[in-house]
Amino acid sequence: MKRTLALTLAGALCLAGCAGWEASSAPAAQAASTVNIDLLSINDFHGRLAKDGIIAGAAVLAGAVNSFTASNPNTRLISAGDNIGASTFTSFIQQDKPTIDALNSMKLTASALGNHEFDHGRADVDGRVRAAAAFPYLASNLYDSATGRPAYDQYSVSVVDGVRIGFIGAVTETLPSLVAVDALPGLEVRSIVPEVNAVADRLSDGDTTNGEADVIVLLVHEGAATANIASSTDSSTFGRIVSEADGNIDAIVSGHTHQSYAHSVPVAGWPAGLQRPIVQAGEYGETIGHLSLAVDSVTHQPHSLSAELVPLTNPDTSPRYAPDAAVAGIVAAAEAVAAVRGAVSVGSISADLNKARQNDGSDNRGGESTLGNLVADAQLDSTRGVGAQIAFMNPGGLRVNLGYASSGPGDPDGNVTYREANNVQPFASTLIALDLTGAQVARVLEQQWQPTGTGRPFLKLGVSRGFEYSYDPSAPAGSRISRMTLDGLPLNSAATYRVVANKYLADGGDNFSTFAAGTNRADTGRIDLDSMVEYLKHNPAAGPDLAQRAVGAHFSPGVAGGLTPGDSFTVALSSLLFSGGEKAATTVELSYRGAVIGHASIDPTIVDTTDEVGRATITATLPGDGDAGPGALTVTVPGTGTAIDLPITVKPTAVLPVGGLTDGNRSAFADVSVTPSPAPAGSLVQVNVPGHDGRPVTVVGYAPQLTLTTAAAVAGGRVTVRIPAGYAPGAHPLAVYAGDGSLLGWTTVTVTPRARI
Template sequence: MKRALVLTLAATLGLTSAAGLGAFTATSASAASSVTIDLLSINDFHGRLSAEGVIAGAAVLAGAVNHYTALNPDTRLISAGDNIGASTFTSFIQQDKPTLDALNAMGLAASALGNHEFDRGRADIDGRVRTAAAFPYLAANLYDTATGRPAYDQFSISVIDGVRVGFIGAVTEQLPTLVSAGSLPGLEVRSIVPEVNAVADRLSDGDAANGEADVVVLLVHEGAATSGVGSSTDTSTFGRIVSGADANVDAIVSGHTHQSYTHTIPVPGWPAGLDRPVIQAGEYGETIGHLSVVVDGATHRPQAMTAELVPLTNPNKTPRFTPDPAVAGIVSAAEAYASVPGSVTVGTITADLNKARQSDGSDNRGGESTLGNFVADAQLEATADIGTQIALMNPGGLRVNLTYASSSAKDPDGNVTYSEANAVQPFASTLIALDLTGAQLKAVLEQQWQPTGGGRPFLKLGVSRGFQYLYDPTAPKGSRVLRMTLNGAALSATTTYRVVANKYLADGGDNFTSFTGGTNRSDTGRIDLDSMIGSFTKHPAVSPDLAQRAVGVHLGASAMGGFAPGDTVTMALSSLLFSGGEAPAGSVEVLYRGEVIGRSAIDPAVVDTTDEVGRATVTATLPGDGEAGGAVLTVRVPATRTSIDVPITVRAVAPLAASALTDGNAQNFGAVSITPAAAAAGTTVQVQVAGHEGRTVSVVGYAPQMPLTTGVVAGGRVGVRIPAGYSPGVHPVAVYAGDGSLIGWASVTVAARGRL
């Protein structure tokens, strides 16, 4: 390999300085008979032109390209898509033209098409965007339905120091569900693997007419659900891309899921020690991927490949690379243009409104969030005058947090500007109102669990205040939503409810296809961003609502037949906390008829990709005097004001068999006896229960029938107080196990006062 040879020769010649070694490296490629190509990659840049915290900004990104190019002229910048769309206000206000200008200036060599490139529709891509982009936008799996031919360039070739590097583009197969209906006229989205392999094979078949490539790099706008290697090698959509890409694909640069990873995956038939790099560089230009490919100078085949992720800022958030002056000028002009409309204050917040997070700090679109619920509240409020009752918000429509702390000395803490509000919802989507039955609404919620193999297994919808639901994460798919309520009243499967959502979601985006079955659909003419600004106008100081609107609960098989008075109920709870950095609550309570009957600590550990953060197991004992029929257990987290009811059935205590009462002189039946056998009303006797030590039992009196006590058998007995209202005579007493089965019965003689 070139790198090892260069180091050996440098040591022999005594070139110890960094400058000397760099100079020697640049001039020794042909002598070493190898070429090192450095490919710098971005994905999901989304128009992040300006520097903010760990987002380095376009000028520093260009500076990184300059840095690596100075070290090795055989350096190119590539992208896995979503360069534009869902952008910050600085780029959005000019329809992302400044971002395209910046990418042109830093010499972007090739880019895959991402789903957000289609935010303004196919016509915008085919006309304005591709005209403004000096680089090729690639998609091997998009076909024109009229011609049956590829709708876009499937690949491009860059000749780098005599080596032909082919870049193949592909876009997620979920594209039709990720854009508004009608955005893809005349486009067919085909499967990624067969289309990419067909192009890679043509580029590697020795036929110069096909545009041969020595090195083939796949730029795919699809990615793994997590940063772990298992998410790139499993049976998910992305896992199938990685395993299905044939041996002619040398490296995979991915995007779409905003994850950070560098994996090396073995490829059948490749030489030992040479594995395929699979990388994704996070989001927003916070990091760049650095793929180094060492190519044999004679055969032009890869000899070695390494990959790393390079942060563009230091730990103290200062730039690691010198900003490029030309790109800095583009950014400065865009900021100046956007500053006037963007600086207008629209409201204030008292604390952060956050998206959900995963354990590594990245976004978790599968978690309930204070920001998602707030946006849903705003959309409901903006359309309440036309009768909407419930608002739902997709997590992918939330692009940044609304943070309380200001990043500018000119902007006070808590102030929310127009540009900051736009950064949360940059799509300018209209709000759609439609009628859904309770059954259809349940089907929508069930579709939060996404189709098997998707890049994100779960997408959590934000829901408006007053709407709550229980779900069982362990239940079979399609049967997980247990109960929905609106302002405390249970929803009926057949009743129609007026629902509002942005057009993308209402059109069935993100696989929420049950929306398309709605009726009485109407375009409200109101815009999602305007609804947020209107909410700030009505509520100048907004605070995050820390109450969960969806809670997971699993009661187990024991709940199927209901619970008897005195039974122990074990509840596995989840989704009790937010994961966006909010202060965790310490405990959860379970109440029955207003009284706390169980309490447990909450585990605040973040659970990736789903909404299960905030887990607890609560064991509670029902009182022994519960009435039969429907009842509720209230799950309450006092610190966050989360409160949600879990319906249960309290079954009636089985009546004592009539045959067991025929012999009024018999003192016991089964494994039960009473000591003393005679006692005065108002005194305590010991009910002896054989074979049930340590178990909870219920003791019920008959003639008259009433629950007497529920207790744990200790020392073979349970103490029972004879009710003061018992008249003199023989009174049967029955003992039941926790499952309601009869253990046995005995009788106690109640004597007249003064006769014992």
């Protein structure tokens, strides 16, 4: 292998010329025979020009390069792709030209192409992007399908203090699924490993006509799923890249998955003690990767390789490096342009779109909001073309309200500017599509109740129009979600649904780990700001949807076992109102099979930290004309559009046993009787069920058949029932059933004519 031969040669040279070294002189001699090279790497920068918390900004990134270069002139900056695309407003509004200018200024040596470089299609990369970049964009596995030749430079070689460093680029094999369907005309995406290895072998074959390199670094826009080294060495796509890359590839700089890791991995055929570094530096320029190479000055082969991650900000988010003045100027100019272009109108709204509030006016991330739901609507609309069915939005991704009132002269009421849309969700987050089963969707909703000890007990997800659910806020964890519907149809727990969310949420952020378990993940190529802007363009005067997409409901005891027509019950409702200042409805109705069976006033008191604002309690009786089996009660808030079903089970009305009520089917342990008898129609009587004190019973009258009550027998086994006013004079059987539906016994009440007044 190349590495073994190189080290053997180095050892032979040392034996020939170093035999007389004193121990004390060895370090100096070694230093004289070594070229130390520092390769600083970024990935997934995504146009983060300005400082924002732990995002250091382009000027500080350039300052870090300056600092390393001052200590070691043999310093170079490299990238694993996605320098541009999914960018913040300051870069986005100029099609990322300021970001490319900043990277040019800090002398980026080489970069792999990432999928986001193709956000505006192949023609944009081939023309505008490559023309603006002073550095080579590399992709060894992209071919022109018409010519069969590489579509882009596969590698570049930089000479550093006499050492030739070859940088090979590659882009994720899933590129076609990450961009618009027409974004890659005439472009063929080939497997990474064979293409990279072929280039590495050419750079190591001794033929100086095809670009020999002493050290080879792979810049690949593909990465491990987690920071754990197991994800870099398993059977995943990236694991295979690591394990199957030829031994003449000295280091791998990765990207795409926004992970932070610096690993060293053994390579077959390499000497013991020498391992290949694998590095990915997170995202957005928060950190940089640092590859340290010690290269023999005679053989030009590395005898030491190591990797680390270097944060660009201190724990208090202050910069660790002095900003570079030239890049700071580029950023300032971009911000000035963004200020002007940010004033451009992108649409209009008809009323305020607000976040949820607490009593003191501060944000309540636990409350459903008109803004969160509209953002989810926008994200679903922008990704329907890739099969999305449901969109979710995390409340922490909403930074400000979208107000209706004018912001000043020249800005009419309802106008929404680019800057205002950006301020709502300034993260320029990629939208990720993934598959979840109905059961997993329920688990996502359960995870709104946050783990004990977290800063907020509940985080309410915005959901897209067409998706609704009911829940019991007092139910045990794991059983709170009672019903979910999509376009009016219940979700099937075993069926698969295409879900979209911003990358933070899709990666399991805010403890929504079920998203991270989704399958068939794909970067949609859209970002949140783009989806909002497009939605406003296509929906003039968009306004807040006052319909709640989730309602809380807690039933009185016993309802879970089912309701028999004629049964009375109570349901405590919540989450009937928004808390962001929207006009509050005053009443709520409960319906069954289209008929209102109860209503109540709504308490508009704001409930902090949770989604329970808008509370009401309704007591109702289930009508006697329902079919047995699964059913639903409908919660309606007049004037808002809220109409959400609550699932119930309707039990069949008790029927006469086969053969009628006879001594043969009387219960052996209950001697049922009624007092007084005879009694007039409409009067109260006591049904006696000896030995059944405190247990639920159902009393059914016959001729005609009608459930008279379902209640727990009091001391002495007595249950009070009213003889229906419509019962004709004569004998009427009464049957008594236990809670499990079994017959306890029967008796007969003699009905006398109703007393006249």
